[in-house]
Amino acid sequence: MSISGDTLRGHTDTIILTQLLRADNYGYEINKKIQQRTHGQYGLKEATLYTAFKRLEQNGLIRSYWGQDGPGARRRYYSITQEGRRRWEENTREWAATRALLDALISIEEE
Amino acid sequence: MSISGDTLRGHTDTIILTQLLRADNYGYEINKKIQQRTHGQYGLKEATLYTAFKRLEQNGLIRSYWGQDGPGARRRYYSITQEGRRRWEENTREWAATRALLDALISIEEE
DNA sequence: ATGAAATACCTTGACAGGCGAGGTATTCTA
DNA sequence: TAGAATACCTCGCCTGTCAAGGTATTTCAT
Numbered sequence: 001m002s003i004s005g006d007t008l009r010g011h012t013d014t015i016i017l018t019q020l021l022r023a024d025n026y027g028y029e030i031n032k033k034i035q036q037r038t039h040g041q042y043g044l045k046e047a048t049l050y051t052a053f054k055r056l057e058q059n060g061l062i063r064s065y066w067g068q069d070g071p072g073a074r075r076r077y078y079s080i081t082q083e084g085r086r087r088w089e090e091n092t093r094e095w096a097a098t099r100a101l102l103d104a105l106i107s108i109e110e111e
Numbered sequence: 112m113s114i115s116g117d118t119l120r121g122h123t124d125t126i127i128l129t130q131l132l133r134a135d136n137y138g139y140e141i142n143k144k145i146q147q148r149t150h151g152q153y154g155l156k157e158a159t160l161y162t163a164f165k166r167l168e169q170n171g172l173i174r175s176y177w178g179q180d181g182p183g184a185r186r187r188y189y190s191i192t193q194e195g196r197r198r199w200e201e202n203t204r205e206w207a208a209t210r211a212l213l214d215a216l217i218s219i220e221e222e
Numbered sequence: 223a224t225g226a227a228a229t230a231c232c233t234t235g236a237c238a239g240g241c242g243a244g245g246t247a248t249t250c251t252a
Numbered sequence: 253t254a255g256a257a258t259a260c261c262t263c264g265c266c267t268g269t270c271a272a273g274g275t276a277t278t279t280c281a282t
Binding site for chain 1: 118119120121122125126129132133138145147152153185195202203205206208210212213215216217218219
Binding site: 116119155156157158162184185191 | 228238239242243248249
């Protein structure tokens, strides 16, 4: 987890939304998947994770429900909404633009 | 300037350092170059710009001096330090890593 | 049997960077 | 001669991150 949080700031929501595109999932597991995908290079801090869930739900981009009471600790599952999918598309498009922009701005080529 | 500030947050310093790699320059002109390079898509807000200069100088990454009194408004020039160059290299390397990471995290491919 | 680790959730408060709003002074231009 | 452009700067708010702290359950090694 060597990547400083600030360079990814603002992308947390998109990262979480991406995880929910395939299927509903709960917080702890979502974060483990993120760590797996990055081979342990990155993971969300718990405080950041749950803050993001709350923000996303308040903005109508995800919905939550308690998992069936089985053995094990209770789990709160999240599902992405239609609005969430729209936002995901918007954000990924913006990311492509941002990436191109920064690439241009930190290259030492002639303008 | 449609790119939201938060997605570039934390990269402001690197963007400015990049401009100073070639030659000393003053704030207003640096920002204009940034705007030119991005074809008007992005520019730093003045408050952000001058905050960044102060931060960079306090961290020893740039140095400043007043331009020769000629006609026109006074200009404060900045030059990048050795430490600033080191940091620039570090930051651009980190950016490459961050970019790869985010690309992986927001793609809908199988993990 | 028992204590530590893992799972799983959550909140509070501090911190830092971006930026809107406001300010100053000079020079150029219509 | 008024307004736009150049050029600098500060204050205070907002927002996302995260260290630190908390709760409750289950699994596992000793």
